[in-house]
Amino acid sequence: xxxxxxxxxxxxxxxxxxxxxxxxxxxxxxxxxxxxxxxxxxxxxxxxxxxxxxxxxxxxxxxxxxxxxxxxxxxxxxxxxxxxxxxxxxxxxxxxxxxxxxxxxxxxxxxxxxxxxxxxxxxxxxxxxxxxxxxxxxxxxxxxxxxxxx
Numbered sequence: 001x002x003x004x005x006x007x008x009x010x011x012x013x014x015x016x017x018x019x020x021x022x023x024x025x026x027x028x029x030x031x032x033x034x035x036x037x038x039x040x041x042x043x044x045x046x047x048x049x050x051x052x053x054x055x056x057x058x059x060x061x062x063x064x065x066x067x068x069x070x071x072x073x074x075x076x077x078x079x080x081x082x083x084x085x086x087x088x089x090x091x092x093x094x095x096x097x098x099x100x101x102x103x104x105x106x107x108x109x110x111x112x113x114x115x116x117x118x119x120x121x122x123x124x125x126x127x128x129x130x131x132x133x134x135x136x137x138x139x140x141x142x143x144x145x146x147x148x149x150x
Contacts, residue, residue, distance in 0.1 A: 036143070039106050053078045080112075082108075083108045
């Protein structure tokens with residue numbers, strides 16, 4: 001969540017969560033904010049940790065590419081495996097279909113890491129109510145971009 005692996009203090013976290021809630025205010029009732037924001041916070045954190053672990057392995061094997069191939073073939077060297085399409089670096093680049101991509105991402109993480117089933121994959125980012133998307137791709141993109149900046 002924080003750049004350069006700095007410690008995230010409670011005030012910074014509260015500010016981040018408040019700003020994230022503001023990004024989806026309107027289309028989502030306040031009690032539902034957590035349903036959208038917390039899985040994204042968790043996915044971002046998992047992605048950061050995954051990247052750090054692959055980088056550490058890259059130093060160990062003198063090549064990030066070698067480390068990435070190793071992790072793709074054997075997920076044991078990392079605490080939680082994230083498929084390429086579920087990594088924050090991939091999701092942050094998307095400009096369309098973000099609701100579907102986020103839903104697919106959290107479900108893929110859950111499939112690869114059964115301990116996370118029911119924790120990270122509890123929301124459908126493409127959910128509709130009365131025929132309308134509850135949170136459109138534009139607001140989801142704002143959340144992802146905001147998370148990328150933190």
